[in-house]
Amino acid sequence: MSTTSLPSPDRAAPLRAALLAAGFTADGLLDLLGAPAYAALARAETVPAVRATRGDGPLATLTRLFLLQHAVPASAAAAALPLEDALADGWLERVPAGAHAGAGAAGDGPADDAPGGDAPGEGSVRARVDVRPYGGPDGEDWFIVSDLGCAVGGAGGIGSREEGVVLGVGGASTTLAGITVRTPVGSALDLGTGSGIQALHASQHATRVTATDVNPRALDFTRLTLALSAAPAAELLVGSLFEPIGDTTYDLIVSNPPFVISPGARLTYRDGGMGGDDLCRTLVQQAGAHLNPGGYAQFLANWQHVEGEDWHDRLRSWVPRGCDAWIVQREVQDVTQYAELWLRDAGDHRDDPAAYERRYAQWLEEFEARKTKAVGFGWITLRRTDADRPSIVVEEWPHPVEQPLGDTVRAHFERQDYLREHDDAALLEGRFRIVEEVVQEQVGLPGAEDPEHVVLRQNRGMRRATKVDTVGAGFAGVCDGSLTAGRILDAIAQLMQQDPVVLRDRTPEAIRLLVEQGFLEPADR
Incomplete structure (x- = not known):
């Protein structure tokens, strides 16, 4: 092949x-x-x-x-x-x-x-070659060109042993395309382009697109994908990580890298050739130096859950200086599940049983040596802000979301800018409105005079839900941008016969959280 x-x-x-x-x-x-x-x-x-x-x-x-x-x-x-x-x-x-x-x-x-x-x-x-129709976000008729027999998915995996195999459209690539911020930019980099899916998306909103890959065949497939999709040509460069681009900086960097944590680099498309999660860490740490101010870098990644270490802290340590970050863990697998998944992907389960058992043992030995008990998968987004107080949010969110999420990602970082610029006093002087897709649910026993608790729920994007107390529910319910947060709290204090000063002191933290998670938005934005 x-x-x-x-x-x-x-x-x-x-x-x-x-x-x-x-x-x-x-x-x-x-x-x-x-x-x-x-x-x-x-x-x-x-x-x-x-x-x-x-x-x-x-x-x-x-x-x-x-x-x-x-x-x-x-x-x-x-x-x-x-x-x-x-x-x-x-x-x-x-x-x-x-x-x-x-x-x-x-x-x-x-x-x-x-x-x-x-x-x-x-x-x-x-x-x-495999030529696969692929619908663009605005109804474009595109075609992804890849190696034969390399559709991603199915219980049997792709089953290819060819080192230079190039995959087509899979769940990971469409996930990355869906979470990518799609504002018009001057330059975009697709690092580890594969068959060119991310470069194809970027060509619709970037003036200049660069695609790199350590596998020269992948760049040939990217060229075919762009040509058959009637998309503008991209600059195609061979090399690993950021080596091919030197000191060049971009407004957008995207990468679906070979993130699989494996004992050795058998398959170029999935195994990065570095120990543990070092490839993903290196990619994230080096990205900041290649971002223009305000630029985004967005990756899919795997990371180790190591005995005696908080995985949140591990990922926070990856974030480069000068960048805000939003890191979302979508899934965690124990080491046995993880090994079995990728052994099937390579078709090892169809080998001689003794050979399969040897390879399985190699994976477990590698994890044991690194004190790895599980592997996380998720999204990493950086934004170059050069802020004195960077915002680094690391969270677990395994629940269903609504793609595409590019606007949701952009809005997250805009809210971080707002919160960084407004202390508690400024927050109380601000005007807010409830985000359009948010609904309120009251949970309690049938016929009860008062609900046990109130839930705010997003019907789009991340589909978050959060419990709020009586003050929070009342506050959110009247946020239409006409009154400042302080005046709303004063009115609530009067209705509930509470001290308005105490309420003003303790509520900004809750307002800040509702803004950060996207339930409230500043009325002037």
Whole structure:
């Protein structure tokens, strides 16, 4: 796989036109396959899609070629795309005489699943790369190009042993794309670009995009992804971490790095080659020096939970000088779960049982040597502020969220700026309003005169919920931007027959928390 030469992007435009004309798009596939088969395909389960594409027509042909990686009759391929150009440019290849005509390079699917049959002497063709429709955030029809058989997901993992394999669209890449701040910027860096998904997103709101990868094949795939998606070309640089860019700084840095904590660097796409979580730590620590003032750096990462150490403190120590940070732990796995996940990903569970047991033991020995009891996964966002009092928020949030979260991330850091600029006295002089998607819930026994407690809940973004006392509920309920916080508290004190001075003294901390978590927003912003 990794030794195969890649297609030329020079004539990507006619191929793109043919794919679009056939309806080979995210929406077109949903219509063709139906929701259950479409969802199964996202999990790398192909059997429902094979059954849904047994008919004729260009869309079924292209789906079998590029997504299911089955061979198709050359005549069917010619009806769906410019066949001779696709063969000459390396997108397709002819199936050698005598080869199984019903299956492509991936080797899946029986011959009688293929629609029709080859005309005498006509032969069949098959894809040389995976081309996957991908819907952009504003309805763009994009295509992600990657190695064959490397869809991410499914119980069996990707199962490739090729060191230079390049993956396509997976849950991690779409998560990072969803949390990235999408304000217009002058420059963006996609570090460890892979098949170019993050660079493709960045090309829509950055004047200049740079993509780097230690794997030269990944840059070739990024070039194909951008060309076939009709996106602007990016600057492509080979190298590890920030070495390829020297001292260059950016307004946005994104990276879905090879964060897997493993005993050795077997697979370039996932194993960083450094001990433990050193690669993620190094990436985060070095990012600050490459950010322009106000710029964001956003990463996915794994980190160790080490015996005798608070994982919050471990991650706080990664944050570079001059940066605010928001770090969210989304999941924690014990070391046995973690080892099993990535052993399956590499297909080791299909090996000789004794070999599997040896590799499993190597993972556990590595964790034991590092006193690692679990591994966390989550998001790390930095913002270059050069503030004297940086805001570093490290939290665990395993609950469902609503993507995309780019605006939520940006708003978080804007609220940190506001809170840093306003002491308690200034906070009481401020005017606030309840954020639009927040609702109030009263929890208590049916028929009870008063609720046991009141909950404020966000219906969008992070979907947080927080309990508030009577004062907090009353305060939030009347925040419409017309009165200062101090005047609202004075009115509440009068209604509840409390000392207004005492209430003013003890409430700013609660207001600060409601603002920080996004339940209240300053009325003048």
